[in-house]
Every structure is written in structure tokens, then in C-alpha cells.
Amino acid sequence: MSEEKFDCIIVGAGPAGSTAAYELARQGLEVLLVEKGDKPGSKNMMGGRLYCYSLHRIIPNFWEEAPVERRVEKEELSFLTEHGAMTISLDNEVLGEAPSHSYVVLRADFDAWLAGKAEEAGAMIATGIRVDDLLWAGGKVCGIKAGEDEILSDVVIAADGVNSLLAQRAGLRGELRPEHVSVGAKSVIALPEKTIEDRFCLRGNEGAARLFVGAGTKGAPGGGFLYTNKESVSFGLVFNLGALIKAGVSVAEAVEDFKFHPAIRPLLEGGEVVEYSAHLVPEAGLAMKPRLFTGGMLVAGDAAGFVINTGFMVRGMDLAVTSGALAAKAVIAAKEKGDFSADTLKIYEDFLRQSHVYSDLEAYKNVPELLEEPDMYTTLPALVVDILTDLFKVKGNPPERVQKMVMRHIRQKTSFWKLAKIGWKGARSI
Amino acid sequence: MRIIACYKYVLDEQDLKINPENKTLATDRAAWKISDYDRNAIEEAVRIKEQLGATVVALTAGPAQAKASLKDALARGSDEGIFIQEDALRGADPAVTARILARAIEKIGDCDLVFCGEGASDDYAQQVGPRLAVLLGWPVVTYVNRTQLEGSLLKAERKLDNGMELVEIELPTVVTVTGDINVPRIPSLKQIMSAGKKPMQTWTLADLGITPDQIVSNLRNESVKGAVVERKRQIFKGDPVETVSQVVAALIKEGTI
Numbered sequence: 001m002s003e004e005k006f007d008c009i010i011v012g013a014g015p016a017g018s019t020a021a022y023e024l025a026r027q028g029l030e031v032l033l034v035e036k037g038d039k040p041g042s043k044n045m046m047g048g049r050l051y052c053y054s055l056h057r058i059i060p061n062f063w064e065e066a067p068v069e070r071r072v073e074k075e076e077l078s079f080l081t082e083h084g085a086m087t088i089s090l091d092n093e094v095l096g097e098a099p100s101h102s103y104v105v106l107r108a109d110f111d112a113w114l115a116g117k118a119e120e121a122g123a124m125i126a127t128g129i130r131v132d133d134l135l136w137a138g139g140k141v142c143g144i145k146a147g148e149d150e151i152l153s154d155v156v157i158a159a160d161g162v163n164s165l166l167a168q169r170a171g172l173r174g175e176l177r178p179e180h181v182s183v184g185a186k187s188v189i190a191l192p193e194k195t196i197e198d199r200f201c202l203r204g205n206e207g208a209a210r211l212f213v214g215a216g217t218k219g220a221p222g223g224g225f226l227y228t229n230k231e232s233v234s235f236g237l238v239f240n241l242g243a244l245i246k247a248g249v250s251v252a253e254a255v256e257d258f259k260f261h262p263a264i265r266p267l268l269e270g271g272e273v274v275e276y277s278a279h280l281v282p283e284a285g286l287a288m289k290p291r292l293f294t295g296g297m298l299v300a301g302d303a304a305g306f307v308i309n310t311g312f313m314v315r316g317m318d319l320a321v322t323s324g325a326l327a328a329k330a331v332i333a334a335k336e337k338g339d340f341s342a343d344t345l346k347i348y349e350d351f352l353r354q355s356h357v358y359s360d361l362e363a364y365k366n367v368p369e370l371l372e373e374p375d376m377y378t379t380l381p382a383l384v385v386d387i388l389t390d391l392f393k394v395k396g397n398p399p400e401r402v403q404k405m406v407m408r409h410i411r412q413k414t415s416f417w418k419l420a421k422i423g424w425k426g427a428r429s430i
Numbered sequence: 431m432r433i434i435a436c437y438k439y440v441l442d443e444q445d446l447k448i449n450p451e452n453k454t455l456a457t458d459r460a461a462w463k464i465s466d467y468d469r470n471a472i473e474e475a476v477r478i479k480e481q482l483g484a485t486v487v488a489l490t491a492g493p494a495q496a497k498a499s500l501k502d503a504l505a506r507g508s509d510e511g512i513f514i515q516e517d518a519l520r521g522a523d524p525a526v527t528a529r530i531l532a533r534a535i536e537k538i539g540d541c542d543l544v545f546c547g548e549g550a551s552d553d554y555a556q557q558v559g560p561r562l563a564v565l566l567g568w569p570v571v572t573y574v575n576r577t578q579l580e581g582s583l584l585k586a587e588r589k590l591d592n593g594m595e596l597v598e599i600e601l602p603t604v605v606t607v608t609g610d611i612n613v614p615r616i617p618s619l620k621q622i623m624s625a626g627k628k629p630m631q632t633w634t635l636a637d638l639g640i641t642p643d644q645i646v647s648n649l650r651n652e653s654v655k656g657a658v659v660e661r662k663r664q665i666f667k668g669d670p671v672e673t674v675s676q677v678v679a680a681l682i683k684e685g686t687i
Contacts, residue, residue, distance in 0.1 A: 004623075034619065039461065126622040146619040274447070 006030045006153040008331050009144050010123075011131045011166055013040035013115040015317045016301025017159030019058060019324035020331075021118035021125075027332055031123040032151065033115065034144065036130045036160075041111025043161075045186060045279040048104045048227040048234040049209055051318040054356075056099040058325055059117065063098075067109035069229040070207025072102045074200065077312055078263060079381035080214035080224075085263035086384045096206070104207045104227040104234065106188070131160070134169050140295030140341065141170060154340045155331050156297045159324060162280045164290070164303035172299060173290030179242030179372075180284035182222060182309075185251045186236035188275035189268055193231050199267055200228055211312060214381030216258045220247040221371055223311075224258055226267065232274065233267070235259075238281060238314075240371070251278070281316070282307045284368050285361045292352070293330075293345040300327045306357060308364050310430055311371055319357050326351040366429035373422055379414045380422070386413075431484040434544045435475040435508060436531055436562070437468030439496040440552040448656030455654055464499055467547025469506065469614035470607045475545045476507030477612060478579055485509050487538060491530045493517045497632060504625035505617035511630040512538070514638065516645065523649035528561035530645065533638040535566060543584070544604045548573055559606035570604040571597050575611050 008024050010017045013035035021033040037043035049072065055062050063071075073096040078087040095101060119125045135143035135150055143152035144166075158166035162181060167173045191199075200208040212224030222239035237255050244251070259268055282288060282305040289305045292298060300306075301320035308315045330348035334340050352358050370376070387409050391402065400408075410416060445460035464472070475486045488503035490496055491514035500511035514530055535541055544566075546559035556572075563570035575594070576587040588595040589608050617625070635645065664680060666673045681687045 032623070124623060124626060126619050128616065129619045129622065149619040151619060151623070 004151075005143075006032045006151065007335060008032075008155045008157060008328075009034065009151060009153040010157040010159055011144065012036075012159035012161055012301070012303070013118075013125065013127070014044050014111055014159060014161065014301055014320060015055075015114060016303070016306075016320035016324035016327070017157065018111065018114040018118045019055070019321045020157050020159065020300060020328040021123040022114070022121050023058065023325050023328035024331060025118055025121035025123040027328075028122070029332070029335065031118070032153070033118055033123050033125045034129050034131055034146065035115070035125065035127045038128050039108070039112055040115035040125070040127065041108040044107040044111055045184065045277045046107060046281075046314075046316060048106065048186075048225075048229070049102050049314070049317075050105050050110070051100075051102045051315055053099050054318040054321040054325075058321065061098070063103055066105075066113050068103040068105050070104050070202070071096045071205055072104060072209045072227075073206045074202065074208040076208065076210040078210065078212045078214075079384050080212050080216055080261065080263060081382050081385045082215050083262055084385040084389065085212075085261075086381070086388055087263075091201075102209070104209070104229055106229060106234075131166065134166060134297070141297040154296065155334065155345070157324075157327050157331070158297060158299045158303050159301045159320075159327075160303050162282045162302040162305075164299065166297070167290050167299045167303055170294050170297055172292070172294060172297075176280070176282075177242070177284075177288070178245055179240065180282065180288040180305075181241050182238045182281040182283045183241050183244065183251060183278060184236060184238040184281050185255050185278045186234055186276070187255065187273045188229070188232050188234055189271035190232045190274045191268075191271045195270070196228050196231070196233065202228065212258075212263075213311070214377055215261065216254070216264075217377060218247070218249050218254055218257075219374070219378045220244055220249050221374065221377060224264075225314075226264075233271070235264075235268065240283065241280070243372070281309075281314075283309050283371075286365050287368065289361075293342055293348050295342045295345070296340050298327045298330060298345060298348050300324050306361070308360055308367075309371065310364055310367050311376075312430075315360075319360070322355055322357050323352065326355060326357070364429065366425070370422075370425045370429045373425060375414065375418065375422055379418075383409055383413055431482070431543070432538070432541045433475040433478060433484050433486050434489050434535055434538065434541050435468075435472040435486055435503075436489050436544065436546045436558065437472060437499070437503060438465045438527075438547075438550045438552070438558075439463070439490060439492050439499040440465045440550055443551060446656075448658065453655040453658065455656060462495065462499070464502055464506075465547055466551045467549060467607065467609050469547075470609055470611050471545035471547045472503060472506050472508060473612045473614040474577060474605075474607050475543070476615075478543075478577070479507070479509075482579060484542075487512060487541075489531060489534055489538075490514070491516060491519055491527060491534070493520045500630045501622075501625045502617070504628045504630070505622045506615060507621070509628060511628065512633060513630070514633045514635070516635050518642070518645055521647075521651050522645065523647040524555045524557035525561060525649075526645045526647055528558050528565055530635070530638065530640060531558065532562050532565035533640055534633065535562075537633075537638060542582075542601045543579075544568075544602075546604065546606045548606045548608050556606070559604055563604040566602075566604065568602050568604055569599055570606070571599060572606045574605050574607050577605065577607075577611070 007029040075090045133145040210226040216224035221243040300323040306319040441460040447456040486508045488508035549556035575589040578585040
């Protein structure tokens with residue numbers, strides 16, 4: 001038994017790891033998928049939204065069998081001041097058209113399903129196992145060490161999440177830098193199905209996705225989110241860790257206060273918190289990308305920093321799925337060649353470069369700089385909320401010309417120069 | 431020597447929620463697990479195997495989804511897994527469960543020792559072990575806290591309300607174990623991997639020669655509801671010195687300290 005050797009050991013049964021395991025097992029390779037949590041998904045967390053296109057390429061129409069919550073057909077982006085909110089709301093059935101649509105999912109269910117697909121395809125799954133280290137031979141990774149157990153394989157795929165121990169052990173990345181990651185705190189709040197449909201104006205299986213910029217994070221870079229599940233909403237805040245440390249804001253307190261914001265409170269009224277979790281999110285894109293391969297090893301998913309936050313959408317799972325599939329493709333190519341050296345495995349990076357993963361990361365690579373801009377979270381929300389408030393308020397005084405009123409707010413809160421600078425950054429990054 | 435470890439696959443009580451309107455249990459989000467004391471039963475069987483050499487057969491009966499438990503039972507050190515699949519066993523009374531397990535043990539044959547948990551972590555009826563012994567015509571030792579096997583003589587320490595009882599008994603016998611008897615192992619990666627390669631069998635009632643009329647429960651479960659204990663909401667106000675002694679007096683009265 002101890003001489004047994006796998007073609008590939010995948011560490012982490014999230015979307016990247018399970019997709020890689022599924023693809024490899026389907027090709028008849030001997031695959032071991034190792035997960036630290038008692039069940040796939042039990043350690044995972046995200047706001048809750050999966051863009052479908054990438055997994056659809058691997059498991060067509062997967063949403064028909066996967067545990068998905070609601071199909072997002074309503075997008076809302078709100079700018080919040082302490083008391084007010086200005087919301088852009090888009091309702092469009094087109095948003096729900098397959099396969100470029102998205103679903104709200106609960107990770108505990110969804111990840112377990114995807115790992116189950118890999119197991120059905122023939123992958124061996126071991127849960128409740130922490131992988132402590134890599135095994136090396138001749139300068140190449142040749143397996144993993146978990147407790148006393150050493151298991152050999154031709155390749156290890158590290159899909160072990162944002163704080164990837166294995167990528168670090170392999171010398172592919174250093175310590176995470178606070179400004180490169182965000183910390184997300186999320187509550188799942190149970191509400192009756194009917195209440196959710198009424199409050200968010202949804203019918204049947206339709207879902208809403210809402211993002212909040214401004215007062216939720218108490219002016220710190222980051223944002224709030226709210227996604228509708230079938231019988232609950234996923235709600236929380238994400239803070240850039242570096243900025244959070246500087247601002248000295250308590251995350252738990254901010255989440256509690258955010259629940260009582262006048263724009264949020266009526267949405268959550270009567271709900272019961274059934275789950276609470278927090279997780280790190282890689283957000284620096286290409287700036288934090290580790291080396292993605294070394295002899296006998298590849299890095300995929302969050303471990304590779306494959307998350308895009310544009311300010312109006314956050315994507316991670318779709319990139320994780322593609323990177324997992326491409327890692328599998330690279331392993332298959334290496335197996336055909338019978339060579340698992342870095343020289344062969346670098347084909348993984350070529351695959352990524354040809355895929356949407358790199359073009360997407362490249363396209364949004366300046367966004368983190370925009371999102372660092374403190375005015376985005378204080379001045380801009382105040383500007384839009386106050387201008388629109390003055391526009392709609394009837395005071396019984398002689399009216400101020402709109403153009404003059406807008407100028408006054410801009411001068412009071414910021415300057416044309418500063419606005420133009422943010423506008424330029426925005427135009428350059430998205 | 432062949433040792434049987436019987437176990438029940440139960441809902442994880444940590445995942446159970448109580449519906450506030452009617453106090454019924456919401457079980458749809460609950461995960462399944464091998465019942466806590468039954469893990470001790472498997473562990474004890476495996477420890478004896480490791481000391482003295484034996485074959486450990488993990489045995490369970492239940493509806494289809496319980497089959498998933500075999501891998502866990504095998505990862506915990508059992509050599510073989512046998513699952514008796516019968517959907518009617520969902521919520522079956524202990525007499526029925528014992529009847530099925532007894533017949534399975536007879537079919538396995540050549541067994542010396544059967545371990546059960548003292549009770550299941552869901553209904554904790556504590557009946558399957560003793561009933562099984564009656565059906566097998568074997569003695570039973572319940573609430574065992576420690577075992578020592580010398581040849582065919584089992585020395586067992588029983589944990590009772592007001593003391594310990596030391597028992598010596600000739601095999602074959604049924605033993606029910608407490609949660610203190612050992613600390614069940616957390617399966618290692620290799621143990622999990624090897625579990626997939628160990629023999630697993632699924633039997634039906636027909637394989638055991640049991641007819642549907644023999645598994646009709648005499649016990650009917652009307653409902654299971656959550657008990658909600660209201661807090662007393664006593665607030666003591668006033669001078670701190672007095673209040674503290676009031677609080678202490680109240681706690682003593684409640685028997686909490």
C-alpha cells in the first residue's frame with residue numbers, strides 16, 4: 001500500500017481542486033483529492049455568487065443538477081452615506097440567459113456536489129486531512145506529507161486556498177501582504193422564501209445581487225454585499241486588510257452596525273442569523289500572483305490569487321474552475337510526455353495565458369489602485385446621495401439651478417481636479 | 431478471532447434546528463455521522479485487534495444513504511464492512527434493529543465478541559446491545575469502561591451510577607461501551623485511502639431470510655420535538671455587595687454551584 005503512487009494529488013476540494021480532479025479522473029488518471037474540512041465546502045466561504053460560463057464548459061448545464069440557490073436577474077449597486085443610499089438597479093431577464101448567467105450558491109452544498117462529481121468520475125477523496133508538507137526528490141515535488149503519512153504522485157496541484165501553505169512550502173510565494181488581501185465577514189440570515197421574493201421583487205427562482213459602497217465599511221476601502229438564497233440571504237462586508245489595519249475598524253462591529261443602516265435594515269428585518277463566517281479573499285490580481293508551477297507541482301484557484309474585484313462585481317469561482325481545468329490539462333500533457341519537470345509543466349501558464357483567466361486579470365489589473373482610493377468610499381457616495389437629495393427635495397425656497405447645486409456640492413466635498421483624477425483612474429481600470 | 435462492531439448512522443445533532451413555529455426538528459441541512467458511542471465500539475474492537483490479532487467486521491443496518499458510512503467505519507480500522515439496506519429501518523424500533531443485526535451476525539458466523547455503543551446519539555434507547563444478546567443467546571455486559579481480554583476470558587469494568595463493577599465473562603458475549611472507554615481515532619490519510627480497498631458488502635433482508643412482516647415496529651414514533659428552555663431572566667440590581675450575595679444564593683438554590 002505504501003508504494004502506491006498517484007498520477008496526481010490535488011490538495012483542496014474547492015472549485016479549482018474538484019474541477020481538476022474531475023477532469024483528470026475522467027481521463028482515467030489515478031487521482032487523490034485531499035481536503036482539510038470534514039466535508040468539501042465546509043471550510044469555504046464567499047459572498048455567494050457563481051458565474052456559470054466556465055463550469056458550463058466542463059459540465060454542460062450543470063445548474064440543472066447542482067445545488068444552486070437563485071438565478072441572478074437583478075443587479076444593484078448602492079452608494080451609501082450614513083443615512084442615505086443611492087442605488088442603481090438593473091432588472092433584465094437577459095441577465096438570466098444561459099450560459100452567461102450567474103447563480104447564488106451556498107458553498108457547503110455546492111462544493112460538496114462538485115467534489116462528488118469528481119468522486120463519481122473515479123477520483124479518490126480523503127476529507128478531514130490536513131496536508132502538512134510536500135515531498136521532494138531530485139529538486140522536484142513528488143508527493144505530500146499528512147501527519148505520519150507520505151503519499152507519492154507525479155504531480156501535486158495546490159488548490160489549497162488564498163493562504164496556500166503548499167505554494168509557500170514550494171517557495172513559489174512569500175507571505176501574503178495585507179494590502180493584497182481582503183477579509184470578508186458573512187452572515188447567512190434565514191428569511192421565509194415568500195418574504196425574500198416580496199422584499200427584493202423576485203419571482204420564483206429569480207435572485208438579486210447587491211453591492212454596497214461607502215458607509216458600510218465606515219469609509220474604509222471595501223464594500224458590502226447581499227445575495228438572495230432560496231430561504232436566506234448571504235450578507236456581509238469585505239475590507240481590504242491593509243486599509244482595515246490602518247483604519248482600525250472592527251469587522252464584527254462594522255457588520256453589526258451595517259445591519260442597522262436604513263437601507264439595509266428593512267431587508268433583513270425578522271431574519272435570523274443561522275451561520276457566521278469569515279475568510280480571506282485574494283484581491284490584488286496579477287500583482288500577487290505566485291509562480292504557478294515548479295517541477296512536479298501546479299498552483300490553481302485562490303492559491304494562485306485568481307480573483308477579480310472590479311468594484312461592481314467579484315469573481316473567483318469561475319476563474320478557479322478554469323484554472324483547475326487547465327491545471328488538469330497540463331498534467332495530462334505532462335503525462336503523455338512522461339515528464340513532470342518545470343519545463344514541461346510551464347505549459348500550464350501558456351494555457352492560462354490563452355484563456356480568459358489571464359485576459360480578465362490583465363484587463364482589470366489597475367482596479368486595485370482605483371479601489372484603494374479613499375474618496376471612493378466617502379466623498380463619492382456623499383456627492384451622489386446629496387446631489388440627488390437636493391434634486392428631489394422640495395423646500396419651499398427659491399430653487400437653486402441644478403448645475404449650480406451640483407457645483408456647490410463638488411466644491412464643498414472635493415474638487416474638480418480630484419474628481420477628474422478618480423474618473424481617469426476609473427476609466428483606465430475598468 | 432472475529433469481532434463485530436455494530437454502529438448506527440445518525441444525523442449530526444449539532445446540525446439540527448428547531449422550527450420556531452411548531453418545534454419540529456429541521457433535519458434537511460443536517461449531516462450524517464457514525465453515532466458517537468458506536469465510534470467507541472469500533473475503536474475498542476480495533477484496539478483489541480491491534481493487541482491480540484483479530485478480524486473486525488463493522489456492521490450497520492439502515493436506509494440507502496447509510497451505505498456512505500462504511501468507508502468511515504473502515505477508515506477507523508475495521509477490516510470488513512457489512513451494510514444491511516432496508517428503507518423501512520428509518521426510525522425502526524430497537525427490537526427490529528436487533529433482530530436484523532442478530533441474523534446478520536449469525537450469517538457472518540464464527541464470531542466471538544460483539545461491541546455496541548451504550549446507546550445511539552439520536553434516540554439513546556440503549557436497547558440494541560441487550561436485545562441482540564438475547565437473540566444470540568449470549569450474555570451481555572453493558573456500560574463497559576475498560577476491557578481486557580485473556581484468552582477467551584473477558585475482564586470488563588462496568589461504569590455504574592454509584593461505582594465500578596468488575597466482570598469476568600467467557601466469550602462469546604455482547605459488550606456495550608461508554609464514551610469514556612477510549613478516544614476514537616481520527617483516520618489518517620492512509621487509513622482513509624485503504625478504506626476504499628477493503629471488502630464491503632451490502633445485504634438485503636432477503637439475504638438474511640427476514641420477511642417484511644418480521645420488521646414491523648411495535649413502537650410508533652408520533653413526533654420528535656425540540657424542547658425550548660426559557661431563560662429565567664432574573665436581574666439583580668442594587669448595591670454590588672448585596673447583589674453578588676443574592677446572585678450566589680440564587681445559583682446555589684438552582685444547584686448550579
